[in-house]
Each structure stands twice: as structure tokens, then as C-alpha cells.
Amino acid sequence: MSSYPAGFRYTKDHEWVSVKDGIATVGITHHAQDALGDVVYVELPKPGSQVVQGATFGTVESVKAVSELYAPVSGEVLEVNGALNDEPGAVNGDPHGAGWMIKVRLATPSEVDALMDSTAYAELVAS
Numbered sequence: 001m002s003s004y005p006a007g008f009r010y011t012k013d014h015e016w017v018s019v020k021d022g023i024a025t026v027g028i029t030h031h032a033q034d035a036l037g038d039v040v041y042v043e044l045p046k047p048g049s050q051v052v053q054g055a056t057f058g059t060v061e062s063v064k065a066v067s068e069l070y071a072p073v074s075g076e077v078l079e080v081n082g083a084l085n086d087e088p089g090a091v092n093g094d095p096h097g098a099g100w101m102i103k104v105r106l107a108t109p110s111e112v113d114a115l116m117d118s119t120a121y122a123e124l125v126a127s
Contacts (some may be wrong), residue, residue, distance in 0.1 A: 003030040003122070005096050010110050010121035013070040015065035016096060019112055024073050027100040028060065028091065028094040031049040031125045042084045044069075044101055050076050051104060053111050058101070060091065069101065073111045 010048045019027045033039065041061040051057045051071040066077035075126040081100050084090060091099035106112070116124065 002030065004015065004118040006118045008096065008118060009072065009115035010118065010124075011070060011115055014125075015070060017072040017112060017115065018073045021081045022106050023078065024075065024102050024104045024106055024112070026057075026072060026104060028069065028095055029121070029125075030095050031093045032067075033095045033099070036060065036067060038065045039088045041065075042088050042097070042101065044080045045077050049076050050107075051075060051077060051102070053108075060088075065083055071104075072101055072115055073104055073106055073108070075104040075107040077102050078105055079127050099118065103104065 004114045006127055007019045010016050010029060014029045016027055016029050039060055039062050044058040045051065051074060054066045055071055057071045058065050060069060080102050
């Protein structure tokens with residue numbers, strides 16, 4: 001299996017988005033968590049706040065560094081993965097599953113179309 005699920009879309013900043021019924025689930029990619037090392041803290045926006053495509057929406061802190069998170073899409077934050085407060089390491093263990101970060105109601109669904117598919121993202125990280 002690829003490290004990058006085929007149904008997801010990806011950014012050059014190593015975030016992923018999976019969309020279902022106009023709701024985007026957002027996280028960081030396997031490549032990003034691997035480069036960061038052990039994640040020890042994740043700072044995320046509050047539900048009800050707005051995120052803008054390409055703008056920062058939070059930070060992820062690892063034993064190596066603090067990195068900004070960039071929104072792959074614009075919209076309203078509906079839900080935040082509260083489990084990451086107690087278990088930030090889920091980002092390392094299952095970055096495309098249990099390690100998801102936020103759920104966003106898409107403001108502009110066409111933004112998703114501009115993101116890379118899994119093949120293009122895999123080529124980006126391989127280069």
C-alpha cells in the first residue's frame with residue numbers, strides 16, 4: 001500500500017485533505033510526521049473559527065522542531081481532534097487516520113481540485 005491514500009489530496013506543505021459531503025478532514029502526511037520525528041504537542045484552532053487556504057491554522061511540535069500547519073482548504077472549523085491533546089503521538093502512528101487534526105466545512109469546494117493527488121504528492125516527496 002502507498003503511504004499516501006489515493007482518495008486524499010495533498011499540499012506542497014505536506015498536509016492532506018479528505019472530503020466527504022462537503023466536509024474536509026485535514027492532517028499532516030506520513031512524510032511530514034516522519035521528517036518531524038516524535039510529535040509531542042499539537043496546537044489547533046477552536047471549532048467555529050475560520051481557516052483560509054494557504055494560511056497557518058496551528059502548529060505541531062516534535063522533539064526536533066515546531067512546524068506551522070497550513071490549511072489546504074478554506075472554511076469553518078467544525079471539529080478538532082481532541083484526542084491529540086492526550087495522545088499527540090497518534091500523528092506519528094496513524095497520520096492519515098487517527099492522527100487527523102481538524103474537520104472543515106468547505107467554503108470553496110473547488111479549492112480541493114487544485115491540490116495534488118497521491119501520485120503527484122509521492123513524486124514530490126521522492127524528488
